[in-house]
């Protein structure tokens with residue numbers, strides 16, 4: 001299989017302090033990959049190693065099949081740092097010009113790319129304003145525009161929506177899905193679990209520098225299914241039958257919330273209600289949120 | 304690399320440092336021109352070739368000495384954070400992630416800044432030179448050689464400053480480089496005194512100082528070569544005082560300076576290459 005990112009025991013030590021320890025990740029091409037973990041877990045450390053800011057203490061990594069810091073591969077990488085800062089005495093257009101030159105984008109192609117990314121991030125019409133006069137969110141959009149310039153095959157976004165308003169976040173999600181549709185692999189560091197939940201294919205959890213779980217989002221969400229049933233004429237037999245099937249359940253008035261292990265248990269819940277003389281008005285599947293897994297795995301509340 | 308070179312060069316024009324140093328340079332050169340003008344006029348009224356022979360060269364060295372100061376200050380303060388400030392504010396992160404080698408970032412910054420500073424110094428030199436030449440009619444040798452050496456002065460400082468900014472913070476770098484520069488300046492004066500009183504130990508101390516920071520030695524070579532007219536009986540008098548040059552530093556000092564620059568640029572590349580950002 002062809003991986004966009006592959007790391008083997010990648011380790012970074014800051015002196016004696018661990019940044020990342022033995023990180024083994026495989027990110028298939030074309031996916032949106034969510035990288036989650038509490039503050040100080042080592043998310044940014046990993047990204048900085050992959051884009052060439054930090055040198056690994058040990059271990060190996062490949063991007064798009066090549067070792068780190070390959071100039072040819074870097075032409076296909078986009079990167080939005082966590083603490084984004086740009087030459088703020090430039091206008092947005094000048095900044096993008098400078099960055100496209102660094103990417104080696106020349107000739108008429110350059111202006112075409114610049115207009116395209118300005119359009120994408122919603123800064124069209126503001127490109128002749130100085131970056132210094134931009135609000136924080138607009139600066140983050142400009143940073144995102146820089147990362148999108150080369151039409152990257154792989155893009156690293158370290159908390160790309162930290163300064164954005166809700167509309168901006170929605171737009172970023174749209175951009176991520178567009179990128180995915182074009183085959184770009186997206187590596188997303190984020191605290192916003194709901195955001196990750198909406199776009200990511202695979203997620204990995206990191207805590208104290210170690211990966212504690214990497215799995216497809218579906219898998220994580222389906223490990224425990226939350227069902228909500230609206231029941232009329234509920235009786236004790238029904239309650240008993242439901243609690244036999246469910247891992248756990250609770251009742252509030254007419255509404256029963258039950259957690260089950262597998263999909264096969266869902267029709268059994270319905271049978272338990274109907275066969276014991278109660279009426280089933282509504283039955284909905286509530287996805288178990290990523291948040292629960294996050295808290296369970298990392299043992300603490302983030303942010 | 305060319306992109307970074309051009310960007311660095313242009314960067315100077317968008318920063319206030321340039322504007323201020325241009326204004327200050329204009330004030331300095333204006334005052335200087337005025338001084339030279341009245342001195343020349345006065346001597347024209349009461350001609351005294353002996354005084355003219357001593358005073359005009361002294362005026363020249365004064366102008367070049369303080370001119371060198373101004374150019375050196377610009378070199379230090381406009382590049383003190385060339386790398387460190389971009390690390391501190393994070394701008395460098397997006398640059399390193401681009402398809403450019405770290406060595407290209409450093410050499411681009413060196414050449415961009417170097418070109419700018421050399422050009423600035425060159426124009427400064429020409430102004431002082433022609434102020435003296437046209438107002439006093441003093442005979443001077445080797446304009447282009449002297450101008451080239453004058454332009455090399457800030458480049459030696461730039462090389463050390465650039466190296467410093469790859470290893471320490473902006474403020475620490477400013478302190479260190481300024482101290483190094485002062486070592487060179489004091490060393491040059493000590494050496495002047497040493498030749499005057501013929502003290503070998505002091506001469507050696509002066510030479511060591513110019514090895515640590517050769518900018519001042521370059522200055523001494525410039526004034527000496529400009530005024531060097533064989534068989535002039537007052538040469539010794541012309542070159543007296545803290546700004547003179549009793550003994551012309553050899554060509555080896557120039558070669559040393561060039562190696563000095565290359566060494567520090569090399570060190571800057573090396574340390575930046577290894578550095579975690």
Ligand SMILES: Nc1ncnc2c1ncn2[C@@H]1O[C@H](COP(=O)(O)OP(=O)(O)OP(=O)(O)O)[C@@H](O)[C@H]1O
Nearest residue numbers: 014017018019037038039040041042043044045046
């Ligand atoms: N330059 C550094 N020197 C020393 N320790 C560092 C340095 N940078 C990060 N660390 C440490 O490495 C660990 C991981 O930091 P990192 O920035 O990767 O966390 P993060 O997961 O990105 O956190 P956040 O969610 O707050 O962005 C932290 O314990 C941090 O204190």
Ligand SMILES: [Mg+2]
Nearest residue numbers: 043044045082
């Ligand atoms: Mg981080």
